[in-house]
Amino acid sequence: MDLVKLIAARAAKLEEMKALNNANATMDDTVQAQYDGLHAEFTKLNRDVEIAQNHVRLESQIDALIPQASFGADDAQAEYRGAFDSYLSAKNASQITDAVASMTEGVNADGGYTVPVAYQNTVIAKLNALSATRSISSVMGTTSTTNIPTEGAAPTFAWIDEEGTYGETKSTFGNVQLNAWKLGGIIKVSRELLADTAINFEAYMAGQIAKGIDNAEAPAFAVGDGAKKPTGYATGAAVGASSTTAAVDAVTADEIIDIYYDLPEEYRRNAIWRLNDKTMKAIDKLKDGQGNYLVTTFSDGTKPTIKGRPVVIDNYMVDLGTGNKFIVLGDFSYYQIADRGDMSIQRLDELYAGTGMVGFQVTVRVDAKITLSEAFNAGKNS
Numbered sequence: 001m002d003l004v005k006l007i008a009a010r011a012a013k014l015e016e017m018k019a020l021n022n023a024n025a026t027m028d029d030t031v032q033a034q035y036d037g038l039h040a041e042f043t044k045l046n047r048d049v050e051i052a053q054n055h056v057r058l059e060s061q062i063d064a065l066i067p068q069a070s071f072g073a074d075d076a077q078a079e080y081r082g083a084f085d086s087y088l089s090a091k092n093a094s095q096i097t098d099a100v101a102s103m104t105e106g107v108n109a110d111g112g113y114t115v116p117v118a119y120q121n122t123v124i125a126k127l128n129a130l131s132a133t134r135s136i137s138s139v140m141g142t143t144s145t146t147n148i149p150t151e152g153a154a155p156t157f158a159w160i161d162e163e164g165t166y167g168e169t170k171s172t173f174g175n176v177q178l179n180a181w182k183l184g185g186i187i188k189v190s191r192e193l194l195a196d197t198a199i200n201f202e203a204y205m206a207g208q209i210a211k212g213i214d215n216a217e218a219p220a221f222a223v224g225d226g227a228k229k230p231t232g233y234a235t236g237a238a239v240g241a242s243s244t245t246a247a248v249d250a251v252t253a254d255e256i257i258d259i260y261y262d263l264p265e266e267y268r269r270n271a272i273w274r275l276n277d278k279t280m281k282a283i284d285k286l287k288d289g290q291g292n293y294l295v296t297t298f299s300d301g302t303k304p305t306i307k308g309r310p311v312v313i314d315n316y317m318v319d320l321g322t323g324n325k326f327i328v329l330g331d332f333s334y335y336q337i338a339d340r341g342d343m344s345i346q347r348l349d350e351l352y353a354g355t356g357m358v359g360f361q362v363t364v365r366v367d368a369k370i371t372l373s374e375a376f377n378a379g380k381n382s
Helices: 004-021 029-065 075-091 092-099 115-131 133-135 191-195 201-223 253-262 278-283
Strands: 138-140 146-151 175-176 181-191 239-244 272-275 307-314 325-330 337-338 344-348 357-370 378-381
Touching: 004 029, 075 092, 075 115, 075 201, 075 344, 115 133, 115 201, 133 201, 133 307, 133 337, 175 337, 175 357, 181 191, 181 201, 191 201, 191 357, 201 357, 239 253, 253 325, 253 378, 272 278, 278 307, 278 325
Parallel strands: 138 337, 239 378, 272 307
Antiparallel strands: 146 175, 181 357, 272 325, 325 378, 337 357, 344 357
């Protein structure tokens, strides 16, 4: 269901709740059960609206910020795209030569040919669908090293007597620099696959490129150390004052609650939990003081929640263990991913000719890091 239909369904459900409440000054068990059912449906619709709004926001960021190609007019871009597609799927040397002759403007600094904007957007769309972290984070395209302005200390106001003296204060700002770390690999394809006319080779390659990028990005987005790769959200997240467990390889229900409240309220409302499956299994068994499980699960496939906030599993997060940051709660709109410049692909026919394969060397540049430290909190074992 799209966003407009979800909002309409939520409004209709709210009207049903109001009508039932207005028609019953007092509610017996039957009417109360009916009302509770409507409320549960409304809560689910409200959650679905929030998720759909987040997807729309992220998609609009990608559409607005990914840089356009530098080839000029639409006709030139279309001509280049046609030549590029031919370059990818060429079956002999003559076809490769013809395609290369039409792509002289697209030679990239990394040695390959610049991927056309439309094709790059296809890869990024597939990548965002694959990547759990991209789907919940802020994603932007850049053409150079980027400084993201961040808030510093807030100004201090105070109550003043009539005709009293105003205190002086200064707002401060910082910045987070996003670089352009190089990421790449070689995809080997059999010549039989290239010759198979029943396969949309360009679409196949877009999917393979997205999978390759995701396999390399995903661990960096979680626990990357920032050395020639992105800085992971777990690496950058601070550990709150009450967020260190008593045990070296376990966590209690009360400690999860402490981790939750160590994140300021203004960030909790949009926060998401990140942890791996093994840790989730341990937390799924925990109960609060009233005997209620901390984790709420849903039969309709909706993501489970802890303290009302959704859980998005990341199996690159570390296990429970001595000194480990095993869980992160944060507002991921403050985890910024920057795709830098143009993607490039270079075809390698001779290198794998002896094995009946063709190589495609792919190069991209990307960085990511937390832009507002207070929007994240990590739980850590002693």
